Each structure stands twice: as structure tokens, then as C-alpha cells.
């Protein structure tokens with residue numbers, strides 16, 4: 484299908500897209516293979532999405548005639564596209580349309596997404612932001628009324644929409660006793676931290692991260708950490724310094740980089756030690772592309788280590804996900820046809836993620852891993 488892959492660059496372009504006067508339709512289609520694995524289930528979901536879009540346009544308030552006509556054409560175009568497209572292993576699809584501004588952007592998503600429609604004066608990118616920035620790091624900055632959440636890596640952090648609550652100042656206000664006023668402020672702060680913790684957990688469930696850093700006034704942070712879901716709390720790896728509100732994402736990234744570096748370096752060292760130990764004792768670890776991919780196909784990988792930028796040509800089975808570097812025509816697992824790929828390392832990483840393996844891209848001890856063929860895996864069994 485003629486679709487783009489989700490990338491931060493595409494996301495930025497969409498986020499900056501502001502058509503002059505026209506409205507933008509943002510459509511999201513769930514293609515979760517466990518629910519929509521059959522053509523019939525997908526067709527039903529597509530019909531429901533197009534019906535929602537149609538209703539959304541008919542019921543929208545304040546459209547002028549030109550906007551309405553353009554939107555009806557967009558809905559028709561979406562209907563034709565969705566019904567005529569082979570979704571090839573995508574787990575979700577986003578489709579942005581704005582005929583008058585020449586926007587038609589289908590994007591294949593690596594994870595399921597809730598089927599929904601949004602009509603606005605710009606593309607609705609938040610559901611994608613959570614998917615695109617699935618880097619392993621999350622930075623949480625929190626104070627009495629604002630919680631910021633950034634996702635990504637040491638090199639790049641993307642900010643999700645902030646969680647803001649109106650909390651009154653701590654100064655005295657006429658008519659209220661100071662004590663009573665203070666209690667009400669404390670309640671507001673408590674509510675803000677609780678709401679923030681809930682939203683962070685919701686975003687985490689949609690797109691998990693591996694490690695988190697937290698920053699803000701100390702007494703607020705400790706209160707906030709208590710309110711976080713244990714799954715999120717156990718991922719907190721350290722603190723980040725800096726102003727909660729008056730900083731850009733780039734300021735935050737710079738402040739977080741040294742902490743991320745150190746935590747990553749230690750993790751990578753430990754994983755490499757386990758790898759060497761496993762290879763040495765025979766059987767608990769493998770190195771090199773061929774043996775690593777074999778272990779991935781057998782779903783035995785606990786930790787995958789790979790150097791950044793490694794590529795290898797090979798074959799891939801669309802029906803079961805089997806990956807190989809041999810020159811085969813048929814999948815050894817299910818006999819299905821194999822497709823040639825210039826690079827199967829990405830497919831191998833996907834396979835690792837699907838078996839809940841830890842994936843480490845080696846940066847600090849790159850040379851050491853390169854001597855082992857650039858890739859290796861610590862095995863579960």
C-alpha cells in the first residue's frame with residue numbers, strides 16, 4: 484500500500500500543518516491482528532470508521548458550504564482508499580485528509596490504535612506522538628500545577644502534551660482563613676499529582692518505556708512518585724535537574740543526557756558481561772547474525788544486543804514472522820513463501836520486541852560487540 488512509515492520527521496511535518504481555513508479529518512483504524520486478523524473483521528471496522536467520519540462531518544457545527552463539500556469529498560476518498568488497500572502486517576493505520584490543502588497522508592502504525600475520528604483545523608497527532616516516540620526513555624517534570632512528559636532517547640526527546648491544572652497561589656485571599664485556604668490548595672495539588680500519575684500510566688500502557696527520570700521540587704517529586712502506578716515507579720532510574728516550566732525539550736534533553744549516559748553505560752556493560760559469560764560457558768548466549776536470528780526464531784532471546792546501524796540481507800515470512808539470512812524460498816516454520824529483504828536486522832529487532840526481549844543498541848562498548856559480529860543474544864533457556 485502507498486503509505487508512509489511513522490517517523491518523527493513525518494510527525495513534525497503534520498504537527499506544523501495548518502491549512503488556511505480548511506478543516507482536517509484525522510482517522511485512526513485499529514488493525515490489531517488479534518481482533519482484526521480476518522478480512523471480514525477488518526471490513527467491519529473500516530465501515531464503522533467511515534460511518535463515524537460521515538456522521539462527524541454531518542454533525543459538525545460552524546462549517547461553511549465550501550468546507551462541508553470538501554469534507555464530504557475527503558470522507559469518500561477515505562472510503563475508497565480504506566476499502567482498496569492491503570494493510571500488510573500493519574497493526575494500525577492513521578489517515579489524514581484535507582482536500583483543499585492537498586493533504587492525503589496514510590501512515591502505517593507498528594502498534595494497535597483505537598479506531599476513532601477527529602475533525603479539527605489541524606491534524607490530530609497526539610495518538611501518533613505516543614507511538615512514534617517509543618524510545619526507551621521517559622522524562623517526567625512535575626511541579627504543583629504542571630506535569631511534562633518527554634519520550635525518546637539521549638539524542639532526541641519529544642514532548643507529549645503537558646498536563647496542566649489550575650492551582651491557586653499560596654498567598655492569602657480575603658474571606659478565607661489561611662488554614663482553610665491552605666487545605667484547599669493542598670487538595671488541588673494532590674488532585675493534580677493524582678491526575679498526572681493516571682495519565683502517565685495510561686500513556687505508558689499504550690507505549691511502554693524502559694526507564695524514567697524525574698525532575699521538579701523535591702517534596703512534590705516524592706509525593707508524585709507515591710502516586711505513580713508501581714509499573715511506572717519501578718522504572719524510575721534517577722533524577723534530572725532543571726526548571727519544570729521554562730525549559731524547552733532541548734534544554735531537558737541536555738540536562739538528562741549525562742544521567743542517561745551513565746545508566747545506559749552500566750546496563751550495556753552488564754549485558755555484555757552476561758553475553759561473554761554465556762558464550763564462555765556454552766549455550767546460554769549466542770553471537771553473530773546467524774545464531775542470533777536462529778535463537779530469535781525459536782523465541783529464546785532474553786536480551787538482544789546489536790550495534791547501531793548493523794544491516795544484513797535475508798528473507799522474511801510475512802505470515803509467521805520467521806526471519807532468515809539463508810537463501811531460502813519457503814518458510815521452515817510454516818512453508819509459506821519468503822520475501823527477500825535488503826535488511827532483516829529491523830525484522831529481527833521486531834521479533835525480539837514481540838518476545839518481550841530487552842533490546843540494547845550498543846554504543847558505549849561498540850568495538851567489543853563488533854568483534855563478536857555486531858550482534859548477540861543472552862538466552863532465556
Ligand SMILES: [Zn+2]
Nearest residue numbers: 800803814817
Ligand atoms: Zn512462516
